[in-house]
Amino acid sequence: xxxDPTRIMLAVxxxxxxxxxxxxxxxxxxFEWTLQKIVRSNTSGFKLLFLHAQVPDEDGFDDMDSxxxxxxxxxxxRNRDRARGLHLLEFFVERCHAIGVGCEAWIKKGxxxxxxxxxxxxxxxxxxxxxCRGLGPFQRVFVGTVSEFCVKHAECPVITIKRSAxxxxxxxxxx
Amino acid sequence: xxxDPTRIMLAVxxxxxxxxxxxxxxxxxxFEWTLQKIVRSNTSGFKLLFLHAQVPDEDGFDDMDSxxxxxxxxxxxRNRDRARGLHLLEFFVERCHAIGVGCEAWIKKGxxxxxxxxxxxxxxxxxxxxxCRGLGPFQRVFVGTVSEFCVKHAECPVITIKRSAxxxxxxxxxx
Numbered sequence: 074x075x076x077d078p079t080r081i082m083l084a085v086x087x088x089x090x091x092x093x094x095x096x097x098x099x100x101x102x103x104f105e106w107t108l109q110k111i112v113r114s115n116t117s118g119f120k121l122l123f124l125h126a127q128v129p130d131e132d133g134f135d136d137m138d139s140x141x142x143x144x145x146x147x148x149x150x151r152n153r154d155r156a157r158g159l160h161l162l163e164f165f166v167e168r169c170h171a172i173g174v175g176c177e178a179w180i181k182k183g184x185x186x187x188x189x190x191x192x193x194x195x196x197x198x199x200x201x202x203x204x205c206r207g208l209g210p211f212q213r214v215f216v217g218t219v220s221e222f223c224v225k226h227a228e229c230p231v232i233t234i235k236r237s238a239x240x241x242x243x244x245x246x247x248x
Numbered sequence: 249x250x251x252d253p254t255r256i257m258l259a260v261x262x263x264x265x266x267x268x269x270x271x272x273x274x275x276x277x278x279f280e281w282t283l284q285k286i287v288r289s290n291t292s293g294f295k296l297l298f299l300h301a302q303v304p305d306e307d308g309f310d311d312m313d314s315x316x317x318x319x320x321x322x323x324x325x326r327n328r329d330r331a332r333g334l335h336l337l338e339f340f341v342e343r344c345h346a347i348g349v350g351c352e353a354w355i356k357k358g359x360x361x362x363x364x365x366x367x368x369x370x371x372x373x374x375x376x377x378x379x380c381r382g383l384g385p386f387q388r389v390f391v392g393t394v395s396e397f398c399v400k401h402a403e404c405p406v407i408t409i410k411r412s413a414x415x416x417x418x419x420x421x422x423x
Contacts, residue, residue, distance in 0.1 A: 079285045106405075110254045110374045115290040199285045200407065224399055224408075230281075232375065232407040233399075 078175065081107060082122040082198035082229075084189045084219070087161050096164050099204030103234040104165060107202050108172070116173045122198055123165045123178035126188035127158050141178045144170050186222040193227045200230040253350065256282060257297040257373035257404075259364045259394070262336050271339050274379030278409040279340060282377050283347070291348045297373055298340045298353035301363035302333050316353045319345050361397040368402045375405040 085100040096104075112119045141147060147163045162178040169176040181188045193201055205220040220233040260275040271279075287294045316322060322338045337353035344351040356363045368376055380395040395408040 079288065111286055113254065113290060113293045115288060115293065118288045118290065230407050230409050232405050234405050 078118055078120040079200075080120050080122060080196075080198045081111070082124060082193065082196065082201045083107065083165070084185070084201065084203050084223070085123050085125050085161060085165060086185065087125075087158070096161055097204070099206050099234070099236050100161075101204075102236050103202050103204035104168070106234045108174070112174060117175075119174060121165070121169055121174055121176040122196060123162060123176060124189060124192050125158055125161055125178070125180045126185035126192075127180055127182050128185065129182050137180060137182060139179065141166055142176060186219045186226075189219065189223055190227045193223075193229050198229055200232060201227055203231060203233050205233050205235050253293055253295040254375075255295050255297060255371075255373045256286070257299060257368065257371065257376045258282065258340070259360070259376065259378045259398070260298050260300050260336060260340060261360065262300075262333070271336055272379070274381055274409070274411050275336075276379075277411050278377050278379035279343070281409045283349070287349060292350075294349060296340070296344055296349055296351040297371060298337055298351060299364060299367050300333055300336055300353070300355045301360035301367075302355055302357050303360065304357050312355060312357060314354065316341055317351060361394045361401075364394065364398055365401045365403070368398075368404050373404055375407060376402050378406060378408050380408050380410050 083100075083104060085104070086097050088095050088097045107121070112121075139146075141159075141162050144163070144167050147159065147166070158180045162180065166176055166178050181192060183191075189201070189203070201223060203220040203223050205218060220231075224231045224233060258275075258279060260279070261272050263270050263272045282296070287296075314321075316334075316337050319338070319342050322334065322341070333355045337355065341351055341353050356367060358366075364376070364378070376398060378395040378398050380393060395406075399406045399408060
């Protein structure tokens, strides 16, 4: 007999390809990993909470108060808005809907690492899943990583899903 | 339709109370968390791999080649051996058996952080769960933590389960 579903927060972001508003390879990898390895066939045992932290100077979507939980929630959006951060959420919400996993998705503006830790504090997920590009030690020094910050500072358990080498694009900007 | 079970490695250790060969509070916490939040009712979807890394100068058990997968595997041990590292494994194996989750448990000698990362490399779990005492920043500087090392170096995703404050004994040596 199962109690409340396990609430898993997934921090998701867009591909960094300019004008290509789709989920990054690492976000999709973290999502697929969560479905395959954790949720498995127990779709009613879990609820996925998708948070897209949007950096403030991005030319993004402005509605910071809506929560999206089913594909219908995206229907009445203007085309202009669909092309931005929301397109990202729609991808994850549709996938969840198709396989029957409950979900919620929303956007917050701010520095991703700060936003994620703040939302963890507010929403109290059971744990947080963060994708990660798997940068080499040299790249890591200059880039810093959101995942490392969250592992240290988020007030819930955090699991970092690294991409495997063959999933990394040649140019890191294509991630 | 489910494929092979998700293989979760749990690094477990003993209480540091002298002569008290039971699972530490943080090991038990990490184990219970895994059952409650990940395995839930899907007992056939997961297999738990318990690794007890035993520091070499501990007055411990010497059989480093056996794998224990059911309560019967502990029956023919001499009392002397039962009182040591194996008692710890028996606790976890019996719990798994009672609720119907497949498991394997074994002991390796060595520096726990090195042993854990080495076994991850050998056994390829889907992810690793490590308990953690939740030391304050001051304590952490002097103690270092196994969990931090594993997060950085283990070749699989790692989730660290911190004890909550009310579960911490007054004296850290009682952990």
